Amino acid sequence: MSQEEIIRSWTESNRKFMKSDFADMEVESDQQKKLPQPPLAKPAVREETLLLTKDFTGVLKEVNYLTLLEQRKSSRVFKEGSLTLDELSFLLWSTQGVTGIRGKGYAAIRPVPSAGARHPFETYLAIFHVEGLEKGIYHYLPLEHSLEWISTPFDLEELVSISLCDQEWAAKGAATFFYTAVPYRSEWRYSVRSHRVMLLDAGHVMQNLYLSSHAIGCGACAIAAFNQEVADRLLQVDGQEEFVVYAAPVGRI
Numbered sequence: 540m541s542q543e544e545i546i547r548s549w550t551e552s553n554r555k556f557m558k559s560d561f562a563d564m565e566v567e568s569d570q571q572k573k574l575p576q577p578p579l580a581k582p583a584v585r586e587e588t589l590l591l592t593k594d595f596t597g598v599l600k601e602v603n604y605l606t607l608l609e610q611r612k613s614s615r616v617f618k619e620g621s622l623t624l625d626e627l628s629f630l631l632w633s634t635q636g637v638t639g640i641r642g643k644g645y646a647a648i649r650p651v652p653s654a655g656a657r658h659p660f661e662t663y664l665a666i667f668h669v670e671g672l673e674k675g676i677y678h679y680l681p682l683e684h685s686l687e688w689i690s691t692p693f694d695l696e697e698l699v700s701i702s703l704c705d706q707e708w709a710a711k712g713a714a715t716f717f718y719t720a721v722p723y724r725s726e727w728r729y730s731v732r733s734h735r736v737m738l739l740d741a742g743h744v745m746q747n748l749y750l751s752s753h754a755i756g757c758g759a760c761a762i763a764a765f766n767q768e769v770a771d772r773l774l775q776v777d778g779q780e781e782f783v784v785y786a787a788p789v790g791r792i
């Protein structure tokens with residue numbers, strides 16, 4: 540097959556993936572087969588976790604919603620300056636925090652919508668400049684609204700930059716957010732229909748990160764250009780049952 544033919548064939552199958560072609564197909568999902576529901580969020584791997592505040596008094600700038608929408612943009616240049624832990628807490632809560640539990644643990648309700656309330660994402664952070672936190676990779680625990688430290692690679696900035704296809708500016712903010720997908724959370728309910736909606740779900744998370752960053756005097760930039768293997772390794776996820784789908788640096792602007 541020539542490269543042209545390969546690209547044409549991939550384009551066709553990728554377009555098919557974008558369509559709702561499975562809508563009429565009889566597919567019995569694991570939920571319909573009454574298989575056990577996967578956990579709503581990945582449990583902590585560390586014993587020690589840092590509980591974050593949900594008191595956001597003083598974190599938000601006086602800014603009206605219309606201005607926020609008009610001023611939203613992608614930021615690739617950041618001023619020096621740390622985020623406070625409360626500001627980071629607000630960004631985590633407003634993107635993936637849990638505001639309620641539906642049924643007997645059937646679903647988590649969060650500030651963003653998600654198909655079937657499956658919320659198939661985990662949030663990881665490369666922390667560079669956040670008051671009260673050492674540099675390193677952290678994982679957000681949405682049910683407890685807390686953070687756990689994962690690792691502190693010696694060359695964190697360089698690794699983040701390499702993982703994001705050498706977009707060096709993306710390691711020069713206060714923190715770089717990484718979103719992984721845990722696909723089975725959504726596959727359990729939607730089987731082969733889940734993959735298209737998981738990517739739609741991710742967009743909502745990112746828009747909240749943009750708007751929330753602006754609301755605290757910071758900027759963000761969505762990043763979909765990353766090196767899958769390097770990014771997965773950086774976060775210590777297996778690349779099969781969990782893998783990176785989106786990233787964004789956040790910093791003062």
Ligand SMILES: Cc1cc2nc3c(=O)[nH]c(=O)nc-3n(C[C@H](O)[C@H](O)[C@H](O)COP(=O)(O)O)c2cc1C
Pocket residue numbers: 611612613614615706760761762763764765
């Ligand atoms: C899904 C997605 C992926 C993106 N990936 C990158 C990226 O890898 N690098 C980058 O510099 N900008 C990236 N961007 C930012 C876009 O370039 C930006 O949103 C666009 O230029 C419009 O600018 P604005 O956000 O300031 O309105 C991405 C945006 C989206 C929504």
